[in-house]
Amino acid sequence: MRLDVRPLENRWVRLEPFTPALEHEARAALDCDSDAWDVMVGAAYGPHFDGWWASALKAMEAGTRIAYAVRRLDDGAVVGTSSLYEINPPYRRCEIGSTFYRPEARGGVVNPACKRLMLGHAFDAGAVRVEIVTDAINPRSQAAILKLGAKAEGVLRKHKITWTGRPRDTAMFAVLDEDWPEVRDRLDARLAAFA
Template sequence: MRIGMGPLEDRFVRLEPFEDGLKAEVRAALDCDPDAWEIMVAPAYGDHFETWWNAAMAAMKAQTRIAYAVRRRSDGAVVGTTSLYEINPAYRRCEIGSTFYRPEARGGAINPACKRLLLGHAFDAGAVRVEIITDDVNAQSQAAILKLGAKAEGVLRKHKITWTGRARDTAMFAVIDDDWPSVRDGLDRRLAAFD
């Protein structure tokens, strides 16, 4: 499995791998809705942004993560970020996460479009498993992941420590290569409804 680092796009979004020229736009997209960051593992707004950005860039250099700016095609605005991360070529697996969208970009075509592109990119590169995880207290995120077609696999107790010091239980979901054709078709039908 070798996942390329280029941009990905469809009619709704363009996913642009992080580079220095995107930094200000990404910061502006994430520097909102501080309450949403309270349950995240690591914050990326305000004074936290620089540390978060540097960690993302280091992981990209190590080829364990591809962090993307999410650019909305309708107006060209960067409305958030998402990543392929925990990339493990030996096991042919990775995760989708570190996803955050501005409030006005939630609930429409942006998230399913991003997930369609990321899942397709991973499986086209030879992945056999793509995980999507979220905080067990985040019912809205879990519902969105299930709506994508990922399968619930259980809860990992005290799996991560958040930036606020809380021991987080993690809800685990995955799409495997056997699932991908039906998941892809479901996402394509869902996105067609936005045309």
């Protein structure tokens, strides 16, 4: 599995790998909805942005993460971020996560459009497993992941520590290579409804 670091685009969004030129737009997109950050492992709003940004760039240099700014194509605005991370080429697996969208970008086409691009990129590169995880106390996120077609695999207790210091139980979901054709078709049909 070899994941190229390059922009990914469809009719609705363009995923742009982090570069210094995107820092200002990413900061502006993420500096909102402080309550939503409470269930995240790391925070990127306000004073938390600089450390989060530096960490993302460092992981990109190490080849363990591709962090994307999510640009909505109908207005050109950066409305959030998502990443392919925990990239493990020998095991042909990665994770989609560190996803945050501005409130006005939630619940519509942005999330399924982003996940379609990232899942396609991973499986085209030879992945056999793509994980999507979320905080076990976040039912909205879990419902969105299931709606994508990922399969629930259980809860890992005290799996991560959030930036607030709270031990986090992680709800695990995954799409396997044999699941991908059905998940892809389902996402494509869902996205067609937005056309």
